[in-house]
Amino acid sequence: MITQRPVGVDLVRTVRTDEPERQRSARCRRLGLKLFAVLLVLLPRCAWGQMLAGLSWERADDLKWIAHQAVDVRLVTDNKVFVELDDTGLTAVRQRGWHPFLLHEGGDEGEYYLTCLDHGPPLDDGAPIYEDASGWALLWLGPDDPANALPYFLYPLPSNHSIRGWTEAPRRGKPLAALGHAAMRELLAAVDEERLRQDVRTLSLLDPAASSTFDNLRTRFTVHPQTLEATEYIRSELAAALGPDAVDVKEFTIPRARLSGHLRGQLGTGDIDKRAYNVIGELAGTDPEAGYYVICAHYDATAIYTPDWDWRTDPAPGADDNATGVALVLEVARILAAQRLPWSIRFIAFSGEEIGLLGSREYAMNAAARDDRILGVLNFDMIGYNDLLDRVEIVANPASAWLSELMIAAGERYEVGLRIDQLVDAGARQSDHAPFWSRGYDAILAIENYLPTDSTTYAVRENLYRVNRQMHTVEDVPDSLNWGLVRKVTQLAVATLAQYVLEEDLPNLAVSGGDLHAAEGGLRLLVRNLGTAPVDQSFRVEVSVCRLDSTACAPVWSGEHDGLLAPGAAAALAIPWEPLGDTVFRVDVDPEDRIQETDTSDNRVYQRLHLQPRDRIVLYPNPFHADGQQLAVFAGLPLKARVRVYAADGQLVWSAQEDDLRQRRLGPPPGEVWWLGVNNRSSDDRDAPLVAGGIYYYVVSTADDVRLQRGTMAVLRP
Numbered sequence: 001m002i003t004q005r006p007v008g009v010d011l012v013r014t015v016r017t018d019e020p021e022r023q024r025s026a027r028c029r030r031l032g033l034k035l036f037a038v039l040l041v042l043l044p045r046c047a048w049g050q051m052l053a054g055l056s057w058e059r060a061d062d063l064k065w066i067a068h069q070a071v072d073v074r075l076v077t078d079n080k081v082f083v084e085l086d087d088t089g090l091t092a093v094r095q096r097g098w099h100p101f102l103l104h105e106g107g108d109e110g111e112y113y114l115t116c117l118d119h120g121p122p123l124d125d126g127a128p129i130y131e132d133a134s135g136w137a138l139l140w141l142g143p144d145d146p147a148n149a150l151p152y153f154l155y156p157l158p159s160n161h162s163i164r165g166w167t168e169a170p171r172r173g174k175p176l177a178a179l180g181h182a183a184m185r186e187l188l189a190a191v192d193e194e195r196l197r198q199d200v201r202t203l204s205l206l207d208p209a210a211s212s213t214f215d216n217l218r219t220r221f222t223v224h225p226q227t228l229e230a231t232e233y234i235r236s237e238l239a240a241a242l243g244p245d246a247v248d249v250k251e252f253t254i255p256r257a258r259l260s261g262h263l264r265g266q267l268g269t270g271d272i273d274k275r276a277y278n279v280i281g282e283l284a285g286t287d288p289e290a291g292y293y294v295i296c297a298h299y300d301a302t303a304i305y306t307p308d309w310d311w312r313t314d315p316a317p318g319a320d321d322n323a324t325g326v327a328l329v330l331e332v333a334r335i336l337a338a339q340r341l342p343w344s345i346r347f348i349a350f351s352g353e354e355i356g357l358l359g360s361r362e363y364a365m366n367a368a369a370r371d372d373r374i375l376g377v378l379n380f381d382m383i384g385y386n387d388l389l390d391r392v393e394i395v396a397n398p399a400s401a402w403l404s405e406l407m408i409a410a411g412e413r414y415e416v417g418l419r420i421d422q423l424v425d426a427g428a429r430q431s432d433h434a435p436f437w438s439r440g441y442d443a444i445l446a447i448e449n450y451l452p453t454d455s456t457t458y459a460v461r462e463n464l465y466r467v468n469r470q471m472h473t474v475e476d477v478p479d480s481l482n483w484g485l486v487r488k489v490t491q492l493a494v495a496t497l498a499q500y501v502l503e504e505d506l507p508n509l510a511v512s513g514g515d516l517h518a519a520e521g522g523l524r525l526l527v528r529n530l531g532t533a534p535v536d537q538s539f540r541v542e543v544s545v546c547r548l549d550s551t552a553c554a555p556v557w558s559g560e561h562d563g564l565l566a567p568g569a570a571a572a573l574a575i576p577w578e579p580l581g582d583t584v585f586r587v588d589v590d591p592e593d594r595i596q597e598t599d600t601s602d603n604r605v606y607q608r609l610h611l612q613p614r615d616r617i618v619l620y621p622n623p624f625h626a627d628g629q630q631l632a633v634f635a636g637l638p639l640k641a642r643v644r645v646y647a648a649d650g651q652l653v654w655s656a657q658e659d660d661l662r663q664r665r666l667g668p669p670p671g672e673v674w675w676l677g678v679n680n681r682s683s684d685d686r687d688a689p690l691v692a693g694g695i696y697y698y699v700v701s702t703a704d705d706v707r708l709q710r711g712t713m714a715v716l717r718p
Helices: 021-029 033-047 060-069 087-095 181-189 193-204 227-242 256-262 319-336 358-370 398-413 434-438 483-498 661-666
Strands: 051-056 072-077 080-085 102-104 111-116 136-141 247-253 275-283 292-298 344-350 374-380 391-396 419-424 443-447 516-519 522-529 539-546 554-561 570-576 581-589 604-611 618-620 632-635 642-646 652-657 672-675 694-701 707-716
Touching: 051 087, 060 080, 060 087, 080 087, 181 483, 193 227, 193 319, 193 483, 227 247, 227 275, 227 319, 227 344, 247 358, 275 319, 275 358, 292 319, 292 358, 292 483, 319 344, 319 374, 319 483, 344 358, 358 434, 374 398, 374 483, 391 398, 391 483, 398 419, 398 443, 398 483, 434 443, 443 483, 516 604, 522 539, 522 581, 554 570, 642 672, 652 661, 652 672, 661 672
Parallel strands: 292 344, 292 374, 374 443, 391 419
Antiparallel strands: 051 080, 051 102, 072 080, 111 136, 247 275, 275 344, 391 443, 516 522, 522 570, 539 554, 539 581, 581 604, 618 632, 632 672, 642 652, 642 694, 694 707
């Protein structure tokens, strides 16, 4: 897990969009008449400069257009993009009708950082230039900022941030189990807890057979010479599993400023070998063009939270953070080495994670430059500390959520015995998955709890996890680990990848969560053939609608698929559907068992969809029963849209804004506003009195109060 790298604050200058032109021109005139000729050339740059702009987007075409105008794309999140714009790009954006919610002119000395202000003390010497409602913030920090001493994780805003994950169809399919339960049980049983323990002890202790006394602890701080022993151990273990020719060690350089920042300026004097190494092993698949999955963990460590820790003389054993993740990667390589897979797997141990995700940034940057076909990245970081419960949390951004769903489904199907919680958060960047997000690749983080030292997280509040006080200290030793948990998370990783192992020459029809989704005119369903033989006869697909608890399912659509379905191919079926809101669907493929398959356990899936209108604003239900429980839903709204409800006499009864504080308490998804049929007499809609029955009218407008729609609604009272 990356430490919260401190950096400092320079003067923050935000360019206000309402700043008069004469004030900007006055700044330019101070350059003097002697520079008049140069000023004529530089005036547009001086007036506007190249600045960071924050813009809202809704459709992929909008994002593509914004990226085309930008000098550089710096960050993409759900419905927001931050880009570097020159004066030409800013003019084009405004002419298009977009109004940036942020304009900030930085400078030559400084850098933009993302941080989470919930996990550190207040910043006394400067404010964020942007705070997002979801909890992350954007800062502009200079090299001499007094915030050096604050324990924040500061993630440098990436340059050349890819928009591919938001604008293009996935490069990979989303198949599920191709391996039968009996074969999978053999693979999972082969995961050796004692071997995992031995790997962690070898990486953490000078003598793995001795106890975890202070004088027996080793260090894996990135630039310490002793870390090379860990590099060689990982290389040799991967070579033993995959073959010597399948393993490579890639060198990269650590910037001295990164070391000094991590160590809060206490780098010390003397020579430093700033070289670091990523260790990469590859298991080749049957199709060289199919691409590869990455399973990875960082092997560097730190003990920066230990008072007066000296990186040159004191240990940093990092047993949980992150020898456990490395042991998992090594064990999965041993288990899968003899298997036949349709694509390749790369087993990677990154260095430099603790001082800024440097090894993974280097790899992801080069992979994007080569246009590597990375099908997905499984990153494991800290998986063994929890002594309360065998639990793992899987962190994804919206584009990568299919990967976490894939792991959850594998854990359930093969009964691994883990509680698995999913966290979808595009701002969760504190490990080696984040650089892959920036390059447009799908990646997840599997961790004991995100964040391990935060007492406010859901798992700590629910007594599912105890705050990890040993993280980044010399006390992070093997004796403190839950080895059963390490084994189960390793089995989960094996199950996720091994379910693709090629067995018999038979087809395998499969559907999974995420294969049914909204489309023009209704729904679109993908049915895949995960087997090694084609489906050469017709089969039926049935879609049912269930209660929200997945009971009482009733068929609503049935159709036949005719024609060949080759191995690895998918059939796309159009399903007419109009109702909006939450619906639980059950999909059954080949319910009559016409097709002989390797596995039929993946022929049924339950999927909950929240459906919204794609190109219009809709109110439902109408009439609406106001009883304090039912909701009137305004759907299909743009970002920050306002909804106002008026009585027949024109009196304002209730108003709300998409994603404001009261709406967040109710919990609608983006693009919706919910009304309980109450008035505005309370700060919380759940405590406000209900309105009387009758006819009301509503007005929907943009955040700038441009009217979008007006309509009437009937409110019924019990």
